[in-house]
Amino acid sequence: MTIxxxxxxxxxxxxxxxxxxxxxxxQARTAADLYDELAKRHGxxxxxxRCKVAINDELADWNVALTAGDEVxxxxxxxxx
Amino acid sequence: xxxxxxxxVIDPVARKQELTQSAAGACVxxxxxxxxxxxxxxxxxxxxxxxxxxxxxxxxRIVAEAIERFAVKAVACEHRVGKLGIGDCAVWVGVSAxxxxxxxxxxxxxxxxxxxRVPIWKKEHYASGATGWVNCATRTTP
Numbered sequence: 001m002t003i004x005x006x007x008x009x010x011x012x013x014x015x016x017x018x019x020x021x022x023x024x025x026x027q028a029r030t031a032a033d034l035y036d037e038l039a040k041r042h043g044x045x046x047x048x049x050r051c052k053v054a055i056n057d058e059l060a061d062w063n064v065a066l067t068a069g070d071e072v073x074x075x076x077x078x079x080x081x
Numbered sequence: 082x083x084x085x086x087x088x089x090v091i092d093p094v095a096r097k098q099e100l101t102q103s104a105a106g107a108c109v110x111x112x113x114x115x116x117x118x119x120x121x122x123x124x125x126x127x128x129x130x131x132x133x134x135x136x137x138x139x140x141x142r143i144v145a146e147a148i149e150r151f152a153v154k155a156v157a158c159e160h161r162v163g164k165l166g167i168g169d170c171a172v173w174v175g176v177s178a179x180x181x182x183x184x185x186x187x188x189x190x191x192x193x194x195x196x197x198r199v200p201i202w203k204k205e206h207y208a209s210g211a212t213g214w215v216n217c218a219t220r221t222t223p
Contacts, residue, residue, distance in 0.1 A: 011130050011202035012214035046216075052200065054135055073132065079215040080129070080160055080201030081113045081172050081192060 002027055003068040007038060012076045017042040031055065031072060032062040038074070050077045084140025085159045086133045086201075091170045100155045105177035109184040111192050113172040115165045119215070123208035129162045129171065131201040136160070143194040151187040153178040158191050160201055 008021045017038075028034035031053045038044065053060050054073040066072065093112060100108055115127050144156045154177045161171050174191045178184035195201075203215045 010132060010200070011204070012216075015214070054132070054200075057134055059135060059139065073135075075132070075200045076202065076214070077216050078196070078198065078200055079203040080131075080199050081196040 003066060005034070005066055005069065006071045007034070008071060008073045010073065010075050013042070013044060013074050016044060026066075028066060030063050030065055031060060034066060034072060035062070035074065044074075044076075046076055051075055052078070083144040083157050084137055085157075086131045086136050086140075086162055087159055088161070088163045091159050091161060091173045093170065093173055093175075096157060096159060096173055097175055099157055100175050100177035102154045102177055104179060105154045106179050107181040107184040108175065108177045109181070109188040110176070111172075111174040111188050112170050113192070115167050115169045115171055117167045119205050122205075124167070124205050125208050126164055126166055126206040127171065128164045128204040128206065128212075129160070129201060130204070131160070131162050131199070133162075136199045136201055139199050140195060143191055143198065146194070147176070147187040147190050150190065151176075151178070152180070152183040153187045156187060156191060158195060160195065160199070162201070 002025055004025050007024050009017045014020045028037055035048055048062055052075040053062055055070050117124055147156045156176050158174045165171055174188050176184045176188045204212055206212050
């Protein structure tokens with residue numbers, strides 16, 4: 001099943017993708033599937049285990065199922081302090 | 082707010098006042114400053130970015146965990162975003178407790194968890210003119 005979601009990128013991901021947001025039509029079932037797809041498209045090299053994902057402004061598990069219309073936020077490895 | 086993302090200068094003296102309690106016999110504060118070198122390369126400035134809503138939510142969880150785990154009276158943390166110069170305070174953590182042990186432990190817990198979990202990113206501006214996002218898992222310095 002193909003759904004449409006909004007992907008938002010932060011920090012290094014945003015610079016790498018050359019945009020902060022995009023509409024994505026995808027067959028990805030989970031946030032992890034979508035990351036794999038978008039990492040290939042934009043050349044994100046970071047392992048998913050070191051990154052975080054948020055769905056509709058809440059931190060989420062990578063294996064959570066996506067729903068049409070979700071806003072999926074991709075966070076590269078954090079580096080506060 | 083116990084965990085705050087701010088674009089304004091952090092005022093450690095003002096923030097410390099919020100920790101004051103008559104039952105507190107210890108206060109530990111930590112300030113993270115912008116350093117002029119990273120992995121041997123001269124740094125001129127740092128630029129911090131955060132997802133404010135999620136950062137403050139995750140930060141509030143960390144503060145709540147510290148209160149749960151350690152015998153402390155008050156815990157607060159503030160992190161800057163925007164462009165900072167050498168010597169600027171990028172992050173402040175303050176803890177008060179009846180005794181020093183819990184205050185040291187909780188302060189360490191809050192800064193360590195903040196660095197590991199809160200969606201904040203840091204771009205280094207080098208003296209050479211180049212810039213680079215810090216990839217924190219490549220750093221192991223505590």
